[in-house]
Amino acid sequence: MSLRSRFALAFAAVGAVVAVTVGALSYLTASDRVFAEVDRTLRSTTVALTRGMEKRQEQSQEQAPGAGLAARSPAPFPGLDLPAPEGGEEGQPVLQAVARDGMPIRLSGPLEKLPVSDAARALAASGRAGQSVTTEIDAGGHSYRLLTTALGESRGALQVAVQVDQTRHVLAGMARQIAVVTVAVMLVAAAAGRLLAGRITRRLARLAEVAEAVSTDGRVTYDATQPVGGRDEVGRLSTSFNRMLGRIVAAREAQERLVHDAAHELRTPLTSLLANATVLHRVTELSPGSRDRLLHDVQDETRELAHLVDELVELALAGGHEETEEPVELAEVARRAARRVYRRTGRLVHVDADGCVVRGSSQGLERAVGNLLENAAKFDTDGGEPIEVHIRRGAVTVRDRGPGIAAEDTSRVFDRFYRADSARGLPGSGLGLAIVHDIAEAHGGAVSAGTRPGGGAAVGFTVSRSRLLPACGPRTKAAATD
The missing domain is CATH 3.30.565.10 (Histidine kinase-like ATPase, C-terminal domain)
Structure with missing residues (x-):
């Protein structure tokens, strides 16, 4: 896999993680706040219903002083004169009482009866006043959020439910939108990562091509006028690489000049030594004075050649030693x-x-x-x-x-x-x-x-x-x- 593709995948992964995290937190926060508002409505309705019951009980006691509640009314929840429901209108709460023995008593709403759970029966039988439990139920083909609150003193419990189908529908739509946004963010991040990786790897690709060319045939092609650009690590690498290539080119040119000049300078003493060596074949034909001059010439040229070689070695080591x-x-x-x-x-x-x-x-x-x-x-x-x-x-x-x-x-x-x-x-x-x-x-x-x-x-x-x-x-x- 190329470096450009790796950058694109990395950016896409990071974008997806960020989008999923933000989306999940947003969804959970919105869901909590919505259901918190629903629960607040359920509690308010329960409180209003309880106060209405207490008020009617006080009125009943005033009308018949000394008479007990059980004697005045056979119903488990006397004094609740609630209007009959006008129909299953969406959003209308469902009100139900639960007797001490767990028997449900319909008070109001579009449903005939709400299911009574074991937890609701326990609250009705022995729960403290105000103790409550919240659940979600399915009834009549709809979803309801149900609040069961104990009345205390073995007086049973009240249940208030409200339909949450529309709330669930809104939250599901929000989840779909978050998923779409997550995918879009992931695609945009991948495209941005590929574009950015292209800008970064373009300079690296050029460096790789030059390095491959040098390693293949040893030739160095260096263009000092080509812009490098960038102050990041890749830009610094490109600048240093160009500077290194410049030094390599300069060193190679200096080496070639040194070899050319050395060959030129070595040619003169070597030519002289070759000529003298040729004459040495006829050394017996030379006069003593000519032989001395010839040997003196050979010594001088040899000494000069040795001195030249020493200086060449010294010069070659001066810059690199x-x-x-x-x-x-x-x-x-x-x-x-x-x-x-x-x-x-x-x-x-x-x-x-x-x-x-x-x-x-x-x-x-x-x-x-x-x-x-x-x-x-x-x-x-x-x-x-x-x-x-x-x-x-x-x-x-x-x-x-x-x-x-x-x-x-x-x-x-x-x-x-x-x-x-x-x-x-x-x-x-x-x-x-x-x-x-x-x-x-x-x-x-x-x-x-x-x-x-x-x-x-x-x-x-x-x-x-x-x-x-x-x-x-x-x-x-x-x-x-x-």
Whole structure:
């Protein structure tokens, strides 16, 4: 069963339960109130009849003082001079007395006699005055509501009945109307549930289609312009799914660019190695000087190839490798990177830091500062002045006194494998600054490149201000020499 059908059935079930509950409560309330009004009428009639009997008994005693009631009249209920019924008019009450021995005595109404139950006989024989019982009976082809009330002192009981056929008919019609309304509510709820489910599942169906397409052939089709809409859970899921697809597409495009660029960069050293390997077949024909140059070339190309592979691996892991984040003092990171560069190149590095601590990856930040320093050492070949590292509030800038960066190259020096015309004769693969870019981006920052006042380049990166920690010490200055 589809999700849309399940929603429709769920809404129909909820609507039916609500309609049945409300209808049943309405029916019971209306029935109780109607029969309460009927019972009130029966009690009022009984009270009026009892008072009439008492009044006539008093009048009889006044007319014949000293004479007993039994002596004045042989009837069980003397003094009841009621008019004969004019016909079985609907709504006319039926009045009947019940003697102490249980004998019914017709007083008024369209029926000749009402049935006397055991409970009515018990009330007539020994019931307390005012004690009553209400029942429903069928007599003469009609339904009656009967109230039996004891007179007390062994004087019998009075019965008052009223026909309730019309009341039952009205209540039955009400029940039919409630049933019709319940069915209508159930159908409307089902239709509303199906419509609402269609609106909800339409977005889910689109997500399912895209996911199935990706799982089937691995192709990702992503349309960022397609509206998502909705602030509910499905809308949030659609937004997150679209964002995830966008990242997958971007990652795949970046992967394809990396593979294409890596293949292009690897082709040059591999071609050179292949040519040298071909020449090695005639190594015995070469002079000692030519053999030395050939072997030196092979070593250089192999070293460059190994360095390129290392940087490719480092670049591939920079964005996906999860490193534990911790408080990192940028000054200490810069000093460690400076000492490593000094051991490799012999270049002095002057560190001017404010002692701020950031939350991030210690290894990643040290790698980024080290790449900046190695890049500066490669271009600043004079070596007369130390390379400067300037750190302020999460911003790291490395300054050298090399040839600087041309204005047209400042926006591209952080691209993968990009090498300016002035750097084509120098060692390197063009990945060092690209790694710096990825590390800065992973820390919520950005990269920058420009010209140093007085000549040279100023290249650096920043860390997001949200990563700055309050534990910032005083400004420190140091020069790395060992």
